[in-house]
Amino acid sequence: MIRLVDVCKEYNNGTKAIKGLNLKIEDGEFAFLVGPSGSGKSTIIKLLTAEEFATQGRVMVNGYNLNTIKHWQIPKMRRTLGVIFQDFRLIDKKTVWGNLEFAMRIIGATNREMNKRIPYVLDLVGLSDKANVRPTEMSGGEQQRVAIARALVNNPQMIIADEPTGNLDPQRSLEIMTLLERINSMGTTMLVVTHERELVNRFSKRVVTIQNGELISDEQGGYYKL
């Protein structure tokens, strides 16, 4: 669950990225966060992942109050999230299995747990036959599936996808979004940041629109109207 209450974010150089934003996303929801470049989408993600902190207002993520969170609690909070990036951010020297094993090792999973969970997640994203392949030998769509698998492997409460289809062609983009919708239907909260109008309008989900750091609209089954 995400709750932003009167959140403002001003960077040290004086840029006001977020201006009094209020937003609530319940557990199990699927929401698109849309807006043009520079509207504050990336800042919101940074606030949700505790890379940045609000200068005003309250930020709650999966039961953690990020205004008062202790430094040592941040890793625990992040373990409740799976983050997917536009540029995939996979470790090229590791295989697909290695990338997923790496994410599980971080949280202290045992070998038995890894051997059980990784095949399940690879099957879910349709990459069972690519476990021993390195990311550099895969297409963009496949690499994004690996990134989704990595985000999923620790069974997070919520996935935050930052422009997950930004580097993909329309067909692959549709496949990825369909996969995210499927994962959401299994109970994982999904927040997808994008500026791809066609994709957003096709899925008819909740659409939160921001511009210049302010909330413009928030509609269930809405459209990307900017």
Added chain:
Amino acid sequence: MKRRRLNLGYFISEGFHSIFSHGLMSFAAVCMIVACLIIMGSFALLAANADKMMSQLESENVFYAYIDESYTDEQIAALEKQVKSIDNVASVDFVSREEAKQEYLDGQTNELYVNMPDEVFRDRLVIHVYDLEKFAQTVDQVSALEGVADHRAEQDLTDAFITVRNVATAVAGILIAILAAISLFIIANTVRLAAFARREEIAIMKMCGASDGFIRWPFVIEGILLGLVGAVVAFFIQWGIYAGVYEAVMSSSASTIIIPVTFGSIWYWVLGIFALAGILIGMCGSGFAIRRFLRV
């Protein structure tokens, strides 16, 4: 899900891997640690030898206080008490002029000395001291006592060893501080290079919920391994250098005055201190280097 808290095998394997992924920088770091430890060790060994000489001198070191010839036995006993009460005096033995003569003649074969009259010798107090650094002060205190006609003290050798020990300790201290700082800097740079090469990986780890400790440990282990390798290499080089110097001293005329400590009797101290210093330098260097990369 059941959680394990420690991934020691993973940390060690990552630490090893990191050393070889930037071999030249690791080599430079090891060389710097070796240089630092050898210089530190050489001065420490010099100080240890000077200390041993001092201990030997301290155990043998005496001076003589000659007693006024007009003093009676009671007065001599009172004077002996007074000398004993001085802080740095370990023991006082009274030697009569007859005993002194006998002792002297024991070492002589020439007939000229045999008929020497007793009056040539004086009653004396043989005084042992605790601390050689206060030797001169103690001699002055005893000489100032009423009833002490004269004294004999050979202080040149003592002063020389005190100077050697103090200079060696001071130089070792300064050099250790400077070289430790340089070693820390080089190790920190080596680890910083490794961390920079893996900055994307570190950012991914942070985003997946890795704790600072999980990210830091492989780098700390890399630093420890570099420090340990440097310590072992430095130990063997130090051994070689010391053995050479030992042989040179023992085969020269200096061996009549100086008997150096054998390396065999202190090798475990040298190895232990080198290992500890290497580990500390490695740990601190890598700890400093990685801090910046944890701020994600």
